Amino acid sequence: MTDDPRTPAAGEAAADDPRPQERAVTDDPRTPSSGEAVTDDPRPPGEAAGGVPPAGPAYGSNEAPRATAGDDVLTRHGERVEMRAAACFVVSFLAAAVLAAVYWQGGQPQAEGVLLAVSLGGIGVGIVLWAKHFMPDDEVAEERHPMASTEEEVASFTNDFQAGESTLRSRRILVATAGGACAALGVAILFPIRSLGPRPGRGLKETAFKAGGLRVVREDGSPVRPDDVEPGGFITVFPDGHTDSADASTLLIRLRPSQDFQPVPGRQDWVVDDLVAYSKICTHVGCPVGLYQAEVGLLLCPCHQSTFDVLEGARPVFGPAARALPQLPLGLDDQGYVIATGDFSSPTGPGFWDRDR
């Protein structure tokens, strides 16, 4: 946008003779080492021959520095560019004024954005035009020195440091006790980190369903009868009284009678009236498994495409999830509402180190 390599100028100089560049380095008066030369015109004639006028005196003038031959065409071109840059600043000024007015009138996001962009962009384009056409674009070379200090500098530093160090070391008891005190303090101030959160106890392994006999309810708290769910449909349910719990949201799925459901051994009686319930929290990274393809009995997690087979204990059949969705044992209470007879078959949600302990 703004910059392009000034290779032509440098190339010219180098093509003539490599020396001017060489000199441009060494006689650059602006290195701190040769501060005295500053008041003189720093530029050697050789550099001016490279097609670039001296930088210093030209800063304040309005002339285009490129018009080396005093060429009328170039001067007129310079004037045109100057007018263009000035126009940019004027446009920016106007946009800022309108921006203020728009805000004053109640604001409008799109207009604000565009006007702000025009106002900022006007200044930006104006400055870039100014810089490209009316500021020195001569390339100068600056000497670069190796980063490392000289051996003498290192030696004298080492000397001074060791002198101080030996003074410090001579008080051995102080070094030892101060070191011990700092270490103890360092450990002590780590303890408050413990306040940031509770010990990860049973919470990750249990849900509110562990009470047993809790009704499963919809998000609004209403209990569910088996017939409330269409065959092939599902609803999201929670433990009664815990509808905001993040680890116990459950998919209550009504199987179609035609579907060949294969219960996990030992969970034959966890199903009630073709209703089967699985944790809605993906065993991968805990997204709600919200997509159910009833005809094939597959649950799909929209986050990372883990797929679970509802007909076979919600075992993972595709994607990054490595464990089946935990199943919830279902039953009916004496009023005919669906209840959970106990907690999930395993901890819900993503895995962790001691999940099986």
Next chain:
Amino acid sequence: MSPKGPRPERLLTHRIARWVDTRLGAAKFARTALNKVFPDHWSFMIGELGLYCFVVLVLTGVYLTFFFDASTNKVLYDGSYEPLVGVEMTQAYRSALELSFDVRAGLVMRQIHHWAALLFLASIAVHLARVFFTGAFRRPREINWIIGCTLLILALLNGLFGYSLLDDQLSGTGLRIVYSITLSIPVVGTWLASLLFGGEFPGPDIIERLYVIHILLIPAAIAVLLAGHLGILVRQKHSQFPGPGRREDNVVGERMWPTYAAKALGLFFLTSAVLAFLGGVFQINPIWIYGPFDPAQVSAASQPDWYMGWLDGALRIMPGWEIRAFGFEIPNPFFPGILLAGLTFTLLFAWPFLEARVTGDYAEHNLLDRPRQRPVRTALGAATITFYGVCFLGGAADVLASTFGLSVNAILWTFRFLVLLLPPIVGWMVYRLCKELSARDGVPTGSRVTVREIPGRLRRRRGPGPGEGVEAPEPAAGG
């Protein structure tokens, strides 16, 4: 001031400058700064873009903090966005809605902030690639490479934490994934997750904590590291591409004052202008469409911001494997979420040292490589970008599936193979291409000769002494 002090200046600015100088003696230093030479190349301004994005982020971010309320207290929405009136939500989400609909200039500021974050990360990534492919990380610039990589991590985290604050459906799902990845760390994962979130997900404190981290800790760290990054840049002087008159022991370019400073200022205004335009015209993160976070709900096509895409894609591409032994478990998300990310950044930090060790090139380099001159490095870089590119596309597997009417399983299987096969193929092709191109240039590639030549020259020039004594007389002769 003594009565014989310098006569007072007329202009106020001069008077102020004089006042400062008489107290700090800053003129000499300031003059050196004015005459600092910066080499010019379009690729050098990408890092600059990142700097300007950061400035815009701070400016807009400060404005946003005046209105945002990082609280997880539940409230009923009663603001001006009709579809959500009466919906229960957190105070954080409500204040973000108010900021968008009821605070004048709030939405445009929020959107500029978000666009600036996207561009901030983009400039860092491209800047990193520029530094890598041109070998600008070599001695003496390893420290700045490390600072730069740290800045990348901080920027990634702050972007993620920033959009997670709003507590909308999308960002809540993102936080849940962050929680699960933290949980997956062996041995300490459950403790870390509990300490970070203040308990089990969703955690009562996470929004407040992320807020402090997002607006104070990380920005302060970024500002300090940026200052160091630029300070070291000034101290070491910018690297430059080879060219006429450009050597290892000089720096050729424009002076800081006035041209370079003006161009830099112009670029700042232009960057801000683009961000303002994007923020005004192109909607970004419309949280009112996502709705407030409900841990039992999720929407399809949940994608993070682009810079987290590679991680999200890696989570998707990873096959369903995990390790269970002796009653303990290393869950699946650990491998893409922690191991891959950890490996990525370890290699990134270690690269300058690895390369120096392999090539045996410990010399100072101020002249940059063209990528073709270093076929192995360029090929490895291209392969790495390909790897993360495939991961990134994997993050859009569901969108690709629905857009092109394909099976999402087929797409993910394809990506599982591509992520392993494509990087070596691309790497090999790039290697051949570099060889071919440099053979046409007639430049020997990666030969020890080139490498050895440079320190030799340096030593020769250093020979007469520290430099000043020899070179000082020359201006008089030249002028």
